[in-house]
Amino acid sequence: METMGPSSKSKNNILSQIQNLHSEDLPYLERDLCFAEKVSLAFLLFGNTKANNLFALQKLLALYMNQNLVSDILFNFTRENKKNWRFCLIEALAIIKAHKVLRKLGVSKYEYEITFLPYRPETSLSIHPVLKALYFVCENLSQSETQALLCEVRRQIPGNNFNFSDSSFLEIFLLDWMTSSIIEIGEWPDDNSGSKKPNMKIITNFLKVYGKDTLKDILESACKYVSEKNERKEDARLVNDLRNLSIQSQYCVPTAESSSSYQSGTEIDYAEHDIYKLERGNAGFALIINQYEFYEEKDPNLRNLLPESPFKNREGTMKDRDALKETFEKFGYISQAKNNLTHNEILAIIRDYVKKSIIFDSLIICILSHGLEGVVYGSNSIPVKINDIEEILASSKELYKKPKVLIIQACQGTQMQEADTLECDSPMEYLKAIGLIKNESIKNYSKEIKANKLFLGDILTVISTVPGYASFRDKGTGSWFIQSLCKKINNFGHRKHFQDIVTGVINEVSGMKSKQNLCMVPQQRSTLTKSLWLPKI
Known part of the structure; x- marks a missing residue:
């Protein structure tokens, strides 16, 4: 079984090394840093407030x-x-790639990379997210581009007479700009930096003009994240008061529209520790794997897993993809759609997003594809076991005790035929007889269930149909299941427990029929240990 994240031994090692670090050791460590590294460290560590800016x-x-x-x-x-300096320092050393110093501290490259994700600008544990994003800007601008940025700031701020001219050290200029309020990084998390919202307009405008769209997106994303954090802090007192009341008060008393799951006037008996912490702006990623086009894998070792007839394109799936993306963004998720991935790419990108979720409260994964009982298909027509996906989620250290939601729109069998404009997501569309599967390799592959090894924790899996049956998708409007799910999440998002929303979807979809009087029933299985409520809009 493949596990995610550092082993327990590695994790304990890096924590023990951090705890064993004493302030008296730091002057000796600093001798191993070159001036450029000291500049970057000072920027990341002291860039949080104006007083610290000036000191650095x-x-x-x-x-x-x-x-x-x-x-x-x-x-x-x-x-x-005094409290958190060790963790901040190790993360900053990891970000600037101070390998020599980290080795002296007894921390391996694998340990600090898997713990702090230093090379991912979109993730930050202790270092201010905007400072980390600005550091990536400094590292990725050429000398001529840096000089052009300095000239642009001087043009726009003619009164700024900073007596320094070496453009090799952009961080020094940034410290001066922050001291002079030319730019604002925003308060994070309780450092009273003077401005609650970041202001990087002068830099983002420059990056846009010079075609540095990736750097611009990184910086804007960090600014947005900090702004949303501070907006939530403004409501912290009210939220704390509400948490002392019933869950109805916390997430709004159900209205007549949403009260079908509750008795009128009944207080819901949930304590705060029975609810997953899920805050808007920190909710996490909603990864949407959207399979539209398919081809046949050429690897001879895998061809026994191919269906006997090529897959058709999944017309209408873009409707599902867009609906999911828009729905989860509404509740504070970072929605990212990936199209036409092979079986290996599906597993690789899920592992990647699990790692990136270390600082977030949850992870949602949506897979839209062809399928068979227990599997979904890559764009190369090779199946991926749903159990394997669940196992990646369950064994991840990054998402330990956090809710993971897996949503699958795919057939789980062949026991339905096409109907007019409806298409079946079954991989066996060539079959005319219900329930026949000619390719025994695929059948045996999909039936392998690692029941004794699978230790699912805090996972909700929702599949568009029950085992053995097909799932319907309309070419023009999308699938029954996904469209119903998005509609109900939009209507009841933070007002109902997520599993209650799914139950409503099962009820609605199971009552739908095609012109040929065919129907389908979605399923859910859960190892959630707490109540899952989406963030308030």
Whole structure:
């Protein structure tokens, strides 16, 4: 069984190494840092408030004039952050790739990469997200582009007379701009930086003009994340008061429209510890794997897993993809759609998003494809076991005790035929006889269930149909299941437990019929240990 994240031994090692780090050791470690590394460290560690900006700026300018001076940047950081300095320092060292220093601390490259994800600009544990994004900007601008940015700021802010000219160290200029309020990184999380909302307009406009769209998106995404965090903090007192009441008060008292699952006036008996923490802006990713086109895998070792007849394109699936993306974004999720992935790419991207979810509250994965009992198909017509996907989620350290939702729109058998404009997501559309499966390799593959090995935790799996049966999709409007699910989430999102919403979907879809009087029944299975409520809109 493949596991995700660091082993328990690795995780315990890095934590113990961090705890064993003492402030008296830092001057010796700092000797192994070059000036450029000290600049980047000072920027990441002291960039959070104007007072710290000025302190770091003065230190760096003095060191620039005489780089033989003994520096005490790291030691001073411990005095400013008495509680959390160790974790912040290790993350900052990982971000700037200070491999030599980290090795001296007894932390391997694998350990700090898997713990802090330093090379992913969209994830940050202790370092201010906007500072991390700005560091990536500094690292990825050429010398000429950096000089152009400096000229642009001087043009727009003519009164800024900063007496420094070496464009090799953009972070030093950024510290000055933050001190002068030319840019604002926003408050994070309780550092009273002066401005609750980031203001990076002068930099993002420059990046747009110079075609640096990726860097612009990274910086804007970090700013948005910080802004949403601060908006939630404004309501923290009210939220805490509501949490002392019933869950009805916390997530709104059900209206007549949403009260079908509850008795009128009945208080729902949930304590706070019975509810997953799921905040808007920190909800996490909604990964949508959308399979439209299919081809036959050429690897001779896999051809026994191919269906005997090529798959048709899944017309109407774009409607489902767009509906899911729009629905989950409404509740604060970062919706990302990936189209036409092979069987290996499906598993790889799920692992990737699991790793990226370390700082988020949950993860939603939606797969829209052809399928057979227990499997979904890659674009190369090779099946992926649903159990394998669940196992990746269950064994992930990044999502330990966090809710994981797996939504699958795919057939789970062949016991239905096409109907007019309806298409069946079955991989056996060539069959005319109900229930016949000629390819025994596929049948045996899909039937392998690792029941004794699977230790699912905090997972809700929702599939469009029960085992053995097909799932219907309309070419023009999308699938019955996904369209019903999106409609009900939009209507009842934060007002009903997610499993109650799914139950409503099962009820609605099971009552639908095609012109040929065919029907389908979705299914759900859950190992959620708490109540799952989507964030309030």
